Amino acid sequence: MLQVRDAVSGGRAIVDALIANGVDTVFGLPGAQTYPFFDALALSTDRIRTYGARHEQASGYMAFGYARSTGRPGVFSVVPGPGVLNAGAALITALGCCAPVLLITGNVPSTFEGRGRGHLHEIPDQLGLLRRMTKWSARIERVEDAPALVNQAFREMLTGRPGPVALEMAWDTMAATAVAEPLAAATLPPPTEPEAAAIEAAARLLVAARRPMIMTGSGAQHAADEVRALAALLDAPVTALRGGRGIVSESEPLGLSSAVAHHLYPDTDVVLGIGTRLELPTMRWAGMMAYHDHLPGGRKLVRIDIDPEEMVRLKADAPIVADARGGARALIDAIRRLAADGPKRDGNAIRDEIRAAKAAVEAEIAKVQPEVDYLRAIRAALPDDGFFLTELCQAGFASYFAWDARQPRTYVSEGYQGTLGYGFPTALGVKVANPNRKVVAVCGDGGFMFGVQELATAVQEGIGVVVVVFDNGAYGNVRRDQRTRFEGRFIASELRNPDFLKLASAFGIEAHSVRSPTELSSVLPAALAAEQTVIVHVAVPPDSEASPWPFIHPAP
Known part of the structure; x- marks a missing residue:
């Protein structure tokens, strides 16, 4: 005999779906339009810890810090209108840093949507605004739709290039009750596999390089072991500006600060960018005002990036569309296979050059x-x-x-x-x-x-x-x-x-x-x-x- 599900509020349906997706922490600042959501959190303190804040922007940044430091989704909730606008800086920071952040917010009652009557916290086309500040945003129109849309939010947030997403629900819908059939956690598609031809072309460029350099970004933070293995295999120094810091410590022989990397860059003939927009060579070192869609200076560029649009924004001689870890592993295998036929680099001499560059730059720093x-x-x-x-x-x-x-x-x-x-x-x-x-x-x-x-x-x-x-x-x-x-x-x-x-x-x-x-x-x-x-x-x-x-x- 089928079990009859109890009707739940829209807020409760969202909270249950968050729990199903492994969320145990929410940051937020409650208000009238989100009362049912926060009440559901209050009834779920054995499974979710809620941290209040004194400003909506802080709620968003707390979720950002949670996500940025772990790679796991950071979830926060604020009221619509001014609350969303106050939190907007955190959303666009998460977008820029590829951090998986989920915003849960409300909206005016459904009967007022799009009518411009000046209901509490109303702003024109809030969903359109959110879609411009996030990777993906949607409205939950019915209580019954909450589990599926929360799952979709997790897929959008974590598939491909990670980024912030948002879900809004009208004031009256969040308070309404209906039977919302629970779903298991969202399933994520496997990362894109790199194309064999792309890996081969990239490996040949890197094996033939005289002085390659690796640059990492936020998209490589989960691939530290693979980046280190590539660096050792290529005798290539590794550097980053912000997001890729810590993948290889600058106290390690092949770890470079951006300042030391700039010192060594004139002799670099091939750059391998992994999960990075390559801000160093295209903006910081080439001038902030001129746009470059190729790597300046005539150097060859190999890129590993999960986002195919990146290969349009900055074209590579050997583009690899793949997750950093999978792309780097495939590249390691190909380089090992080809290395026997390639030129031999003097790893000790390269490390001596790096040590000398570090000492010279350190004195200036x-x-x-x-x-x-x-x-x-x-x-x-x-x-x-x-x-x-x-x-x-x-x-x-x-x-x-x-x-x-x-x-x-x-x-x-x-x-x-x-x-x-x-x-x-x-x-x-x-x-x-x-x-x-x-x-x-x-x-x-x-x-x-x-x-x-x-x-x-x-x-x-x-x-x-x-x-x-x-x-x-x-x-x-x-x-x-x-x-x-x-x-x-x-x-x-x-x-x-x-x-x-x-x-x-x-x-x-x-x-x-x-x-x-x-x-x-x-x-x-x-x-x-x-x-x-x-x-x-x-x-x-x-x-x-x-x-x-x-x-x-x-x-x-």
């Missing part, structure tokens, strides 16, 4: 003070598997080339969106996803104040991160540009800051103030051991920081 010494102090205190979050501040920019990320996913950056203020709330999501690992976020005084209210979230939810706030009393980059490029006409770049120690105390948070890397070194071990949020305020004299930009945008 050391002049970027005080940022580099502060970063070294943090690196010395943070375990190899600890997470480091950049921010749009001078220390964060310097970390692009002066931070040694030692394990995959441990360098969590803002990606090309460059969202000021993303760092602290993202760090909270990273810690939730990785409760047994240390998390340090570096923030400027300007960016930190974007999300300062989430200190309350950290205390209330028991999330322990170390926030190093560099206080130079300005949007430092803007102020430098106004001084050097606009004859010192300062406008809207100088900041009147609070007393950060008193501010921390008001939230019941431990705080310290330091004035040197040595003082930072003295407080970090205890701060990291505290397992609660700790603020370390770094007093930086105005205009005292050396510019990191010659190493990020070297002259073409």
